Amino acid sequence: MPSHTPPALQASAAAWVPAHTQSPPANEKVLLWDIFCRVIDNYGDVGVCWRLAVQLALRGHNVRLWLDDQRPLHWMAPGAAQGGWPGISVHDWASAQHAVPVPDTPLADVWIEAFGCDIPSAWLQSQVDAADTQGRRPAWFNIEYLSAEPFALRSHGLPSPVLQGPAKAWTKYFFYPGFSPASGGLLRRSDPQAAQAPTWADPELTAFAPKACGERTVLLFSYANAPIAALLQALTDTGQAVQLLVAAGQSAQTVRDALAALPDGRCGPLRLRFLPYLPQPVFDRLLALCDFNLVRGEDSLAQAVQAGKPCVWQIYPQDDGAHQPKLQAYLETLAADASLRTWHTFWNGGLTTNTAPQALAWPWEPDSAWPSNAADLAARLAQNTDLCSQLIDWAVQRTVHPSAPQG
Numbered sequence: 384m385p386s387h388t389p390p391a392l393q394a395s396a397a398a399w400v401p402a403h404t405q406s407p408p409a410n411e412k413v414l415l416w417d418i419f420c421r422v423i424d425n426y427g428d429v430g431v432c433w434r435l436a437v438q439l440a441l442r443g444h445n446v447r448l449w450l451d452d453q454r455p456l457h458w459m460a461p462g463a464a465q466g467g468w469p470g471i472s473v474h475d476w477a478s479a480q481h482a483v484p485v486p487d488t489p490l491a492d493v494w495i496e497a498f499g500c501d502i503p504s505a506w507l508q509s510q511v512d513a514a515d516t517q518g519r520r521p522a523w524f525n526i527e528y529l530s531a532e533p534f535a536l537r538s539h540g541l542p543s544p545v546l547q548g549p550a551k552a553w554t555k556y557f558f559y560p561g562f563s564p565a566s567g568g569l570l571r572r573s574d575p576q577a578a579q580a581p582t583w584a585d586p587e588l589t590a591f592a593p594k595a596c597g598e599r600t601v602l603l604f605s606y607a608n609a610p611i612a613a614l615l616q617a618l619t620d621t622g623q624a625v626q627l628l629v630a631a632g633q634s635a636q637t638v639r640d641a642l643a644a645l646p647d648g649r650c651g652p653l654r655l656r657f658l659p660y661l662p663q664p665v666f667d668r669l670l671a672l673c674d675f676n677l678v679r680g681e682d683s684l685a686q687a688v689q690a691g692k693p694c695v696w697q698i699y700p701q702d703d704g705a706h707q708p709k710l711q712a713y714l715e716t717l718a719a720d721a722s723l724r725t726w727h728t729f730w731n732g733g734l735t736t737n738t739a740p741q742a743l744a745w746p747w748e749p750d751s752a753w754p755s756n757a758a759d760l761a762a763r764l765a766q767n768t769d770l771c772s773q774l775i776d777w778a779v780q781r782t783v784h785p786s787a788p789q790g
Contacts, residue, residue, distance in 0.1 A: 391581030451476035458660035522781035574664030691761030693746035
């Protein structure tokens with residue numbers, strides 16, 4: 384499949400793929416991880432799993448990533464599917480489904496089932512047989528969806544006995560990412576240069592997102608049902624010079640549809656730039672640079688809040704309305720003020736007017752506390768133990784001492 388990523392960005396891959404990985408601390412065992420992911424839609428699931436794989440590899444661990452659709456990696460992580468990232472190998476889900484490589488594949492130390500997917504039964508049977516032969520069992524985790532709801536904190540880390548199948552009587556553990564120190568934490572940025580502050584002069588950005596002097600920059604990454612026409616009108620009405628960076632995919636199509644509905648296909652002084660599909664580290668850098676991020680799903684939200692910039696989250700809509708309590712729990716965690724709640728209500732379809740309400744506040748307004756509040760939130764989140772570190776700690780306890788009590 385041809386990549387959606389421009390050649391210039393593909394050529395710069397060496398800038399964010401390490402030449403070598405770090406060695407784990409002396410007291411940390413090097414582990415082999417199997418991460419299983421089914422790519423349902425919107426690429427958030429594979430985005431989270433790839434980010435976790437990268438962070439594990441950067442810490443010296445080895446990862447086998449099992450995907451039923453490798454196509455998103457062509458632009459998210461160019462070269463990954465071909466073995467271009469040290470410590471990570473990418474495998475077809477179908478191979479595990481038929482246990483094709485099992486005879487030549489060593490038993491992992493850790494199994495990750497992402498977002499409720501089940502390890503293919505043929506693979507599970509063969510690996511249970513190998514575990515019985517070797518007298519050890521992999522640590523087994525089910526990484527759930529990001530949530531600030533109380534049930535997620537209550538359920539985080541709980542054991543789940545396996546009641547049937549080849550691994551009957553084994554135990555897996557629930558891991559809930561979250562914003563609280565009592566949760567599973569969040570994944571950090573996944574590029575080796577994460578500690579370096581990005582700038583608009585970075586060559587990976589200037590080709591498609593040059594910033595004019597005095598111009599505010601807004602990143603738009605949304606689902607198809609976002610109130611795009613109202614957003615464009617609201618940005619135009621601010622009178623502020625704004626560059627809107629539109630993510631590829633649903634966001635771009637929805638913006639183009641909204642522009643087509645305008646009398647002259649224009650939206651005044653607002654400058655629109657349509658982004659290509661971007662490698663994950665490049666997208667992370669944009670989140671850290673933009674004045675305002677409109678994000679969707681889970682991975683982009685986690686990175687946006689940790690970037691310390693004002694952001695609004697479009698939560699994935701569910702037919703039964705289960706997304707609304709999840710959104711409210713997130714706002715409670717943030718101790719969101721009235722203006723932030725108004726923004727989230729508007730951006731998640733709570734207002735039916737064709738234009739954005741006058742109550743919408745912008746983070747660059749002189750009296751806005753939004754930027755400082757966003758920076759404070761990022762500082763608090765930085766004090767929490769990240770998800771990758773927590774998983775390693777749990778896994779080491781359950782693989783080095785497999786017969787020890789597991790709580």
